[in-house]
Amino acid sequence: MANRQGNSNYAQQVEVMELTEASQRDRQKHQHVLLEIEAKKRAFQVDVPTLPNDVRMALRNLGLPVRLFGENLANVRDRLRLELAKREVSKEQGGIIDDSLDDGQQEQKEEAEEEQVTKYSRATPQLIKARELITKYSMKRAKERLQTERKFRLQIQRKQSRMSSMSRPEGSDVKEEDYAEVDRLDEVCVAKYKTLRSYGLEGSQYGDARPISCICTSHQPHQGVPLVATGSWSGTIKLWNGSNLELNQVGEKTMAHEDRIMGAALHQQSDSSAILATASIDLTAKLWKIQSSSDSMAVDDGEETASNFTLEEAAVLKGHATRLCSVAFHPMGHHVGTTSFDHTWRLWDVETGAEVLLQDGHWKEVYGIGFHKDGSLCSTTDFGGVVQLWDMRTGKSICHFLGHAKRVLCTEFSSNGFQLATAGDDGTLKVWDLRRRKQFASVPAHSNLVTQIQFDRHDGGEYLASSSFDGTVKMWSTRDWKMLSTLRGHEGKVMGLGLFQDSIVSCGFDKTLKLWR
Numbered sequence: 245m246a247n248r249q250g251n252s253n254y255a256q257q258v259e260v261m262e263l264t265e266a267s268q269r270d271r272q273k274h275q276h277v278l279l280e281i282e283a284k285k286r287a288f289q290v291d292v293p294t295l296p297n298d299v300r301m302a303l304r305n306l307g308l309p310v311r312l313f314g315e316n317l318a319n320v321r322d323r324l325r326l327e328l329a330k331r332e333v334s335k336e337q338g339g340i341i342d343d344s345l346d347d348g349q350q351e352q353k354e355e356a357e358e359e360q361v362t363k364y365s366r367a368t369p370q371l372i373k374a375r376e377l378i379t380k381y382s383m384k385r386a387k388e389r390l391q392t393e394r395k396f397r398l399q400i401q402r403k404q405s406r407m408s409s410m411s412r413p414e415g416s417d418v419k420e421e422d423y424a425e426v427d428r429l430d431e432v433c434v435a436k437y438k439t440l441r442s443y444g445l446e447g448s449q450y451g452d453a454r455p456i457s458c459i460c461t462s463h464q465p466h467q468g469v470p471l472v473a474t475g476s477w478s479g480t481i482k483l484w485n486g487s488n489l490e491l492n493q494v495g496e497k498t499m500a501h502e503d504r505i506m507g508a509a510l511h512q513q514s515d516s517s518a519i520l521a522t523a524s525i526d527l528t529a530k531l532w533k534i535q536s537s538s539d540s541m542a543v544d545d546g547e548e549t550a551s552n553f554t555l556e557e558a559a560v561l562k563g564h565a566t567r568l569c570s571v572a573f574h575p576m577g578h579h580v581g582t583t584s585f586d587h588t589w590r591l592w593d594v595e596t597g598a599e600v601l602l603q604d605g606h607w608k609e610v611y612g613i614g615f616h617k618d619g620s621l622c623s624t625t626d627f628g629g630v631v632q633l634w635d636m637r638t639g640k641s642i643c644h645f646l647g648h649a650k651r652v653l654c655t656e657f658s659s660n661g662f663q664l665a666t667a668g669d670d671g672t673l674k675v676w677d678l679r680r681r682k683q684f685a686s687v688p689a690h691s692n693l694v695t696q697i698q699f700d701r702h703d704g705g706e707y708l709a710s711s712s713f714d715g716t717v718k719m720w721s722t723r724d725w726k727m728l729s730t731l732r733g734h735e736g737k738v739m740g741l742g743l744f745q746d747s748i749v750s751c752g753f754d755k756t757l758k759l760w761r
Contacts, residue, residue, distance in 0.1 A: 279330060279333055279334065279337075280330075282333045283326055283329040283330040283332075283333050284326065284329070286329045286332065286333060287322075287325045287326050287328075287329040290325050290328045290329050290332070292321055292324050292325045292328065293321075293324075294321075296317060296320075299317075299320055299321055299324055302324055303320070303323075303324055306324075306327060308323075308324075308327060367639070368600075370593065370598065370600050371600050371601055371639075374578070374579060374591070374593070374600050374601075375636070375637055375638070375639070377576065377578065378574070378576065378579075378619055378620070378636045378637055379637045381575075381576045381618075381619050382616075382618045382619040382620035382636070382637065385575075385617070385618040385619060386618045386620065386661075389617075389618060389661050393660075393661070395425075396425070396426060396429075399422065399423040399424075399425055399426045400423070400426055402422045402423045403422075403423040403426055403427075406420075406422075406423075429704065432703060432704075432706075433703070433704075433706045433723070436703050436706055436707070437706070437707070437721065437728055439746075440707060440719050440728045440729050441728055441729050443719075443729055443731060443748065443760050443761060444731075444760065444761070445731070445733040445758060445759075445760060446489050446747070446759050446760060446761040447488075447489035447490060447491050447758065447759035448491075448733070448756055448757070448758045448759070449484070449490070449491040449493075449756065449757045449758075450755060450756055450757075451474055451476065451482065451751060451755055451756055451757040452474070452476040452477075452478055452480060452482070452755055453476075453478060453755070454476050454477035454478040454755065455476065455477050455739065455752070455753045455754075455755055456474050456475070456476045456739060456740075456751035456752065456753075456755060456756070456757065457475055457476060457477055457504060457505055457506055457739050457740070457751075458474065458475045458505060458506060458507050458508040458522075458739065458740050458751070459472065459473070459474050459475075459508065459739070459740040459741065459742050459749060459750070459751040459757070460472075460473050460508045460509050460510045460520075460740075460742055461473075461486060461510065461742030461743060461744060461749060462510050462512050462518060463512050463701060464512050464515070465487075465515075466512060466515070466516075466518045466534065466553075467515065467516055467536060469485055469486075469487065469494065469553075470485070470486040470487050470744055471483055471484070471485075471486065471494075471510065471518065471534070471553075472484040472485075472486040472491070472742060472749050472757070473508055473510050473520050474508070474751055474757060475500075475505030475506075475507075475508045475522050476504075476505060476755075477504040477505070478498075478504075479498075479499055479500055479501040479502060479503060479504065479505060479524065479526075480496065480497065480498050480499070480500060480505075481496070481497040481500045481505070481508075481520070481522060481532070481555060482495065482496050482497075483495030483496070483534070483553050483555070484749075484757060486742075486744055486747065486749055486759070489759060489761075491749075491757055491759055494552055494553050495534070495537075495552060495553035495554060495555060496555075497532070497555040500522065500530065500532075500555070501522065501524035501526050501528065501530065502524070502526040503524055503525045503526040504524060504525050505522050505523070505524050506523055506524060506525060506567070506568060506569055506570070507522065507523040507568065507569060507570040507571040507582075508520065508521065508522050508523075508571065509521045509571045509572050509573050509580070510573075511573040511577050511580075513577055517533075517534075518533075518534040519531055519532065519533055519534065519558065519577075519594065520532040520534060520555065521571045521573065521580050522571065523568035523569065523570060523571040523582055523583075524567075524568060525567035525568065526567075527562070527564055527565075527566065527567065527568065528560055528561060528562055528564075528568070529560075529561040529564075529568055529571055529580075529582045529592070530557060530558075530559065530560050530561065531557075531558040531559040531561070531580070531594060531597065532555040532556065532557060532558060533555070533556045533558045534553050534554075534555060535553065535554050535556055536552070536553060536554075537552045537553060537554045558597070559592075559594075559596070559597025560597065561580075561582065561590075561592045561597055561599070563590060563599050563602070564582065564584035564586050564588070564590065565584070565586040566584055566585040566586045567584065567585050568582055568583065568584050569582075569583045569584060569585065569609075569610065569611045569612075570582070570583045570611060570612055570613050570654075571583075571613070572613045572614055572615055573594075573615070574591075574615050574619055574636075575615055575616075575617055575618070575619045576619050577594065578593065578594055578595070579591050579592060579593060579594060579600060580592050580594055581613050581615065581622065582613070583610040583611055583612065583613045583624060584609075584610060585609040585610075587604060587606050587607065587608065587609060587610060587626075588602055588603060588604045588606070588610060589603050589606075589610050589613055589622075589624050590602050590603065591603070601639070603634065603639070605632060605641055606624065606626040606628070606630065606632065607626070607628060607630075608626040608627040608628035608630070609626060609627040610624055610625070610626045611625055611626060611627065611651065611652070611653050611654075612624065612625035612652060612653055612654045612655040612666070612668075613625075613655065614654075614655040614656050614657055614664075615636075615657070616657045616661070617657060617659055617661065618661065619636065620635065620636055620637060621633060621634065621635060621636060621642070621657070621678075622634040622636050623655040623657065623664055623666075624655070625652035625653065625654070625655050625666060625668065626651075626652065627651040627652075628651075629646065629647075629648040629649065629650060629651065629652055629668075630644055630645075630646060630652070631644060631645040631646075631648075631652055631655060631664075631666050631676070632644050633645070633664070633678070643681050645664075645666070645674075645676050645681075645683070647674055647683050647686070648666065648668055648669075648670055648672065648674065649670040649672075650668060650669035650670040651668050651669040652666050652667070652668040652669075653667065653668040653669065653693070653694065653695065654666065654667050654668065654694065654695070654696050654697050655697075656697050656698055656699055656708075657699075658699050658705050658708075658722065659699055659700075659701065659704060659705035660705060661678075662677065662678045662679050663675055663676065663677060663678065663684065663722075664676045664678055665697055665699070665708060666697075667689065667694035667697050667710060668693070668694060669693050669694075671688065671689060671690040671691055671692055671693065671694060671712070671714075672686055672687065672688055672689060672694075673686075673687040673689040673694065673697065673708075673710060673720070673725075674686050674687075675687075675725065685725045687720065687725050689710055689712070689718060689720070690710065690712035690713075690714050690716065690718070691712075691714045692712050692713035692714040692737075693712060693713040694710055694711070694712050694713075695711050695712060695713065695737070695738060695739055695740055696710070696711050696739075696740040696741055697709070697710045697711075698710075698741060698742070698743055699722070700743060701743065702743075702744075702745040703745070705722055706721070706722055706723070707719050707720060707721055707722055707728060708720045708722055709741055709743060709748060710741075711738040711739070711740055711741045711750055712737075712738060713737040713738070715732065715734050715735070715736060715737065715738060715752075716730050716731060716732055716734075716738065717730075717731040717738055717741055717748065717750050717760065718730050718731070719731075719748075731748070731750075731760050733758055733760075734750065734752035734753075734754055734756065734758065735752070735754040735756075736752060736753045736754050737752060737753035738750055738751070738752050738753075739751050739752055739753060746761065747759055747760060747761040748760040748761075
């Protein structure tokens with residue numbers, strides 16, 4: 245009797261130990277295996293849709309992928325049947341599907357849920373101020389552009405209405421004056437295309453002892469001189485007079501960078517003030533003020549023909565971890581953007597040289613950069629073939645474009661405001677519709693890498709020019725994306741180009757600067 249009582253007390257004092265994590269994991273795996281076995285037994289009795297659209301809809305409702313890699317229609321139906329059987333068995337057992345998942349699947353699900361969370365970093369006061377200024381600037385420019393676009397659309401509709409009513413007896417009330425502006429633009433376009441088809445090599449100048457890697461031109465004459473700026477592998481910056489066939493040199497800065505210059509951009513602040521930005525593989529970008537010097541260029545008879553210019557270093561932009569690639573000014577002129585192999589692009593204050601924004605988001609080296617003419621958008625490209633579109637007013641990534649087979653090296657917004665052109669290592673020129681967020685045109689432009697593209701800025705963006713490693717400069721109609729002309733003259737790779745109203749300048753690996761007119 246005593247033994248029984250002792251055993252009873254001992255049984256009441258037994259502690260139940262919780263399973264270890266390893267035991268719980270094994271238990272879950274065992275339950276998952278049992279669930280799989282039972283589900284496979286019942287799968288033959290589960291009815292599933294037979295039409296492909298119904299099967300896809302059922303999978304979407306269950307939160308499952310519509311099709312996995314390598315599956316055919318029969319495999320998709322089998323996967324749906326097995327999933328329905330699992331849910332039926334789990335419901336009978338009083339559990340849910342997620343409880344029967346093993347740790348690996350549970351971790352994957354948790355990681356997927358975490359990836360859906362968007363994280364933001366706090367903006368600095370300088371960045372907030374910059375975005376406020378950009379917002380005011382872009383809203384005003386966008387309003388003006390849209391008003392002009394609406395006016396032209398209305399005139400085009402009137403012209404089409406008149407053309408369609410000419411065959412009718414009653415005629416039309418629309419007069420030719422109602423669409424005179426559209427006719428004028430068409431005439432200007434036809435004349436411009438005729439001129440571009442007749443372009444040829446007019447001048448050539450030896451530019452540097454090493455290849456000239458980048459070139460840019462001023463939108464307006466600087467103190468009466470249409471400036472051309474070049475950067476070379478020697479780290480030297482040179483300024484040229486683009487108005488004459490001799491391409492006279494009007495300024496120079498030797499050893500501007502410690503290594504090769506990869507990108508250059510010129511911004512005209514006023515008729516007497518201009519600033520140049522350069523990017524180099526020495527991990528820095530620099531800003532240069534272009535000022536008139538006291539010296540003058542003179543011809544043999546002693547008459548002064550043009551003033552020399554000096555380059556004064558205004559700021560050194562340091563921050564990128566690896567080599568820089570491209571540089572571009574924001575249309576407002578207060579900020580400049582740079583790209584780098586460190587997978588980021590950055591925005592800098594022109595006046596202070598301080599970093600305003602460090603933007604990541606690319607998984608490969610970032611190369612090309614361009615700003616919308618309204619100042620509202622920024623486009624960046626990378627070596628993974630991705631084109632990213634950023635909202636400068638909010639800092640968000642609006643969308644990305646995929647379509648290039650290789651690296652994307654250059655990007656340019658059209659003056660019409662709703663098209664973006666990109667090109668790169670695959671030799672193709674792609675045009676993207678920003679309104680529909682999809683590809684508008686794809687042109688097999690060159691047989692080798694495309695180094696630079698640029699829209700015409702003087703005649704309403706009626707053509708686009710491109711340069712390539714295949715040794716050519718080509719011009720394309722932006723109305724139908726057909727080729728207008730091919731310019732040949734460089735001995736080897738063409739590294740870049742710049743546009744004037746009545747001429748084109750290009751630089752090449754042959755160390756020369758050429759003028760086409």
